Amino acid sequence: xxxxxxxxxxxxxxxxxxxxxxxxxxxxxxxxxxxxxxxxxxxxxxxxxxxxxxxxxxxxxxxxxxxxxxxxxxxxxxxxxxxxxxxxxxxxxxxxxxxxxxxxxxxxxxxxxxxxxxxxxxxxxxxxxxxxxxxxxxxxxxxxxxxxxxxxxxxxxxxxxxxxxxxxxxxxxxxxxxxxxxxxxxxxxxxxxxxxxxxxxxxxxxxxxxxxxxxxxxxxxxxxxxxxxxxxxxxxxxxxxxxxxxxxxxxxxxxxxxxxxxxxxxxxxxxxxxxxxxxxxxxxxxxxxxxxxxxxxxxxxxxxxxxxxxxxxxxx
Numbered sequence: 001x002x003x004x005x006x007x008x009x010x011x012x013x014x015x016x017x018x019x020x021x022x023x024x025x026x027x028x029x030x031x032x033x034x035x036x037x038x039x040x041x042x043x044x045x046x047x048x049x050x051x052x053x054x055x056x057x058x059x060x061x062x063x064x065x066x067x068x069x070x071x072x073x074x075x076x077x078x079x080x081x082x083x084x085x086x087x088x089x090x091x092x093x094x095x096x097x098x099x100x101x102x103x104x105x106x107x108x109x110x111x112x113x114x115x116x117x118x119x120x121x122x123x124x125x126x127x128x129x130x131x132x133x134x135x136x137x138x139x140x141x142x143x144x145x146x147x148x149x150x151x152x153x154x155x156x157x158x159x160x161x162x163x164x165x166x167x168x169x170x171x172x173x174x175x176x177x178x179x180x181x182x183x184x185x186x187x188x189x190x191x192x193x194x195x196x197x198x199x200x201x202x203x204x205x206x207x208x209x210x211x212x213x214x215x216x217x218x219x220x221x222x223x224x225x226x227x228x229x230x231x232x233x234x235x236x237x238x239x240x241x242x243x244x245x246x247x248x249x250x251x252x253x254x255x256x257x258x259x260x261x262x263x264x265x266x267x268x269x270x271x272x273x274x275x276x277x278x279x280x281x282x283x284x285x286x287x288x289x290x291x292x293x294x295x296x297x298x299x300x301x302x303x304x305x306x307x308x309x310x311x312x313x314x315x316x
Contacts, residue, residue: 012296019292024068026288027281028057054081055281077289078282087286090271095290097171098260098267101186102252108191110198110245113139117202118234122225124203125210136203143196147255151189151262158185168264186263190255194248201244205237212236239306246302250295 052058056067056078071078077087116135123131159167165181172178209215210233218228257269264270268287275283 012300015296016293019289019296020069020072021065023285023289023292024065026285027055028061028064051081054079077286080283081280082278087282090283091268091286091290094266094268094271094287097265098253098256098269099294101183101190101256101260101265101267102249104183104187105190105252106194106245106249108187109194109248112191113195113198114202114234114241116195117199118206118229120199121203121206121210121233122229124207132203136200139196139199142192145192147189147193148258148262150192151185151259154185154189155262171266183265186256186259186265189259190252193255194245194251198241198244198248201240202234202237205240206233209233209237242302242305246298246305249298253291253294 049058056064059067075088077091079086080090116139120132120135123129123135155167158164165185167185169182171182206229210229212233214236215228215233218232219225223232253268256265256267257272259265260267260269261273268291271283272287272291275281275287
């Protein structure tokens with residue numbers, strides 16, 4: 001196990017190196033003077049020189065890259081151009097919100113999608129084509145609804161009309177009830193968005209498992225059908241489900257960029273959009289780098305989960 005983790009860690013080094021390099025080049029690929037593009041045409045020479053220094057573009061490219069790497073080692077992502085606050089501080093405040101929304105959305109979507117896919121596969125194996133098509137059609141129908149449209153509909157119904165859930169204001173972590181109400185709608189929107197993909201993979205995997213010999217043996221021994229489906233067939237179909245769920249986390253991290261802005265949630269997505277609108281490139285660079293690192297860590301964690309859900313998997 002430790003050897004596998006070490007090998008995977010070394011294998012991630014080129015990927016991390018490529019991500020860091022792309023983030024470094026992002027602002028330097030701006031045509032012309034990046035400082036003039038960020039600050040506008042009205043800045044004088046002294047102000048431009050100061051802005052170049054703050055952006056880290058006032059030297060040779062190799063020198064800038066070496067400085068950037070040295071700053072990353074110290075967890076220094078620079079300072080915001082407009083507020084002067086360290087980017088690491090802004091990200092540390094926004095990251096827990098985004099992670100909470102993404103993880104809760106994954107849990108909610110999985111709790112809906114896995115039973116739907118498993119029951120659809122069971123119905124198909126019993127020749128109940130209408131039930132299978134109905135459940136599959138439900139999942140696909142949900143997938144065709146754009147998340148931003150679902151968000152607006154939920155705001156209209158549950159916030160403006162029924163007034164059950166707020167859509168603005170801070171998240172009070174010290175008040176679990178208030179925090180739950182504040183995050184409920186965005187979690188629902190992002191959770192529903194992954195139902196179709198997870199349900200489809202679950203259905204295919206469970207349908208194949210229901211045709212295996214151990215399922216016939218369990219049924220021959222008089223095992224109840226619910227136990228056959230959810231304990232035996234579903235458990236042995238968990239690997240593809242875990243894979244698609246792990247990929248969904250990366251998809252949800254990207255989805256938070258839109259959903260957080262719609263619901264005015266102070267997370268990473270909101271920070272990214274605000275940084276782009278104000279041309280605050282240190283914030284944009286920092287947020288993109290953290291998003292990329294999170295995606296890599298999620299894929300790594302997904303591989304580690306394999307041994308927990310399927311004892312047949314061994315790290316060689």
